[in-house]
Amino acid sequence: MFTTRPTLQGTFGMVSSTHWLASQSAMAVLEGGGNAYDAAVAGGFVLHVVEPHLNGPAGEVPIILAPAGGEVRVLCGQGVAPAGATIDHYKGLGLDLVPGTGPLAAAVPGAFDAWMLLLRDHGTKSLAEVLTYAIGYAEDGHAPVERVGETVETVRELFETEWTSSAEVYLPGGRAPRPGELFRNPALAATWRRLLAEVSAETDRVAQIEAARRVWRSGFIAEALVRQAERPTMDTSGERHTGTLTAADLADWSATYEAPATYDWRGWTLCKAGPWSQGPVLLQQLALLPPELPHYGSADYVHLLVEGCKLAMADREAWYGDAAEVPLDELLSEPYNAARRALVGDKASYELCPGSPGGRTPRLSGYARMVADGEPGFDALAVPGAGEPTVARAATEPGVAPDGGTRGDTCHLDVVDRWGNMVAATPSGGWLQSNPVVPELGFPLGTRLQMAWLEEGLPNSLTPGRRPRTTLTPSLALRDGVPVMAFGTPGGDQQDQWQTHFFLSVALRSEVRGGLDLQGAIDAPNWHNDSFPGSFYPRGMRPGSLTVESRMGEAVVEELRRRGHDVLVDEAWSEGRLCAVARDPRTGVLSAAANPRGMQGYAVGR
Numbered sequence: 250m251f252t253t254r255p256t257l258q259g260t261f262g263m264v265s266s267t268h269w270l271a272s273q274s275a276m277a278v279l280e281g282g283g284n285a286y287d288a289a290v291a292g293g294f295v296l297h298v299v300e301p302h303l304n305g306p307a308g309e310v311p312i313i314l315a316p317a318g319g320e321v322r323v324l325c326g327q328g329v330a331p332a333g334a335t336i337d338h339y340k341g342l343g344l345d346l347v348p349g350t351g352p353l354a355a356a357v358p359g360a361f362d363a364w365m366l367l368l369r370d371h372g373t374k375s376l377a378e379v380l381t382y383a384i385g386y387a388e389d390g391h392a393p394v395e396r397v398g399e400t401v402e403t404v405r406e407l408f409e410t411e412w413t414s415s416a417e418v419y420l421p422g423g424r425a426p427r428p429g430e431l432f433r434n435p436a437l438a439a440t441w442r443r444l445l446a447e448v449s450a451e452t453d454r455v456a457q458i459e460a461a462r463r464v465w466r467s468g469f470i471a472e473a474l475v476r477q478a479e480r481p482t483m484d485t486s487g488e489r490h491t492g493t494l495t496a497a498d499l500a501d502w503s504a505t506y507e508a509p510a511t512y513d514w515r516g517w518t519l520c521k522a523g524p525w526s527q528g529p530v531l532l533q534q535l536a537l538l539p540p541e542l543p544h545y546g547s548a549d550y551v552h553l554l555v556e557g558c559k560l561a562m563a564d565r566e567a568w569y570g571d572a573a574e575v576p577l578d579e580l581l582s583e584p585y586n587a588a589r590r591a592l593v594g595d596k597a598s599y600e601l602c603p604g605s606p607g608g609r610t611p612r613l614s615g616y617a618r619m620v621a622d623g624e625p626g627f628d629a630l631a632v633p634g635a636g637e638p639t640v641a642r643a644a645t646e647p648g649v650a651p652d653g654g655t656r657g658d659t660c661h662l663d664v665v666d667r668w669g670n671m672v673a674a675t676p677s678g679g680w681l682q683s684n685p686v687v688p689e690l691g692f693p694l695g696t697r698l699q700m701a702w703l704e705e706g707l708p709n710s711l712t713p714g715r716r717p718r719t720t721l722t723p724s725l726a727l728r729d730g731v732p733v734m735a736f737g738t739p740g741g742d743q744q745d746q747w748q749t750h751f752f753l754s755v756a757l758r759s760e761v762r763g764g765l766d767l768q769g770a771i772d773a774p775n776w777h778n779d780s781f782p783g784s785f786y787p788r789g790m791r792p793g794s795l796t797v798e799s800r801m802g803e804a805v806v807e808e809l810r811r812r813g814h815d816v817l818v819d820e821a822w823s824e825g826r827l828c829a830v831a832r833d834p835r836t837g838v839l840s841a842a843a844n845p846r847g848m849q850g851y852a853v854g855r
Contacts, residue, residue, distance in 0.1 A: 326363025352492025
């Protein structure tokens, strides 16, 4: 079949990411003798520099890793709610939702410590070696992609009147970053250079990394982050608020390892982060599939996947979160999903229908019930500040309303090396439009607390010391028990829709050059629905909605409309920003592919 690019194949190493500079920087680390984990850390820090509208060092990153010959593990770089981030505190401020921007929305930053643990425990390179690429692009400059400048222009008024420290970095001389001109972030470069200087007294690689973790948690970086949280900041509420992050919150938290959530399907095992993320939604979508699937790409096929997704997302709303025990075994069990599967009819559902695993009564937040019941004003696609965009085209890339309401997005990075080490990471948060730049550091705090509800007793209630449920959800797939593929995408609530479609395309369609057709699966026409409360402020939804690429056949679209789907036909290349790498354990052949949508993601390898 026709593809926009070839599926790359080689034996030395493969990288795929959402920006070519991150991909090539990671590849340079492999060429210099580093392994997949060294490469991923280097690429991750480059993404902070070249995609600052999509992620930053004070954001978060879930990572799934499969060491050669070892067990698959999840490295959680999602920070928790600070000790002072109580529901009573936010309610006392007159808030019904956590703001979409500003320090009240900041969780304990998680990305930096997760990257450090990955480097310490699985890498081989020094901290200076992996940071050199990010420092170079921040200090000497890089030619920014169009959307960096477009995003800055949407926040120009906010930056010039309220978030002036951000204007100093992103509007130097009053000019937003422009394609073809070098853009620099000297404050960020200075932060990393000072960090390296402070840890240089340690001669051991691991000791330097541990020293860097201490600087982040209790040194000059921690001090600057806390000062920023204490500054009154205009947010999406239209008011100026201070945050809850303290020195104790930073000192007490660290990234952690855990076992993945898994599901077996036709000889494959899919590995995801647990239900503190939305990751098990992909597993539930597979569990809901019948033994026999309709023809790939047909109206029957799309309808089946859309309706299954609605059921899995309804369960996400009722059951997923870090503030309560999640009955995941029952949610993925065959008896439960057989009963849920029977709810899929010939017509599109417009209801939010969570199930009752083990006879438990599902509980949705009052706000989610209002959204589901069609209260006016909850159109997630029309309200500025709706969170991560659902498509790749510029019109829905990050933007900011005059009150600071943001649309942010995410990055993704996959690496496999010649030894068979494999890693998938989805960095996000800490966007330039999430919070003011910390003037001493060159990057802002994140806003992931906006995921949590301001209502007691829910799995995703805002709870000090607990993780807000994140949309970030990298994937790793095993075949007959052996790791063979790492993949993921930006896209907020759509991530596990697009990844399900991608995985099924890989699993159900023909091979290319004797291996998995990664590029064909990425290029295939894609779609998503918004029939559930969004995870981002203002948490809206569109019951019955279905957005498809115009490359989907007219007959398929018309049949979906006949079945009651409210179909929006969007641009031909607008749905998803997938990345993937793979390894054939029989031959040792490595492969990689990247998304052409947005003209930014690239795979490299040899």
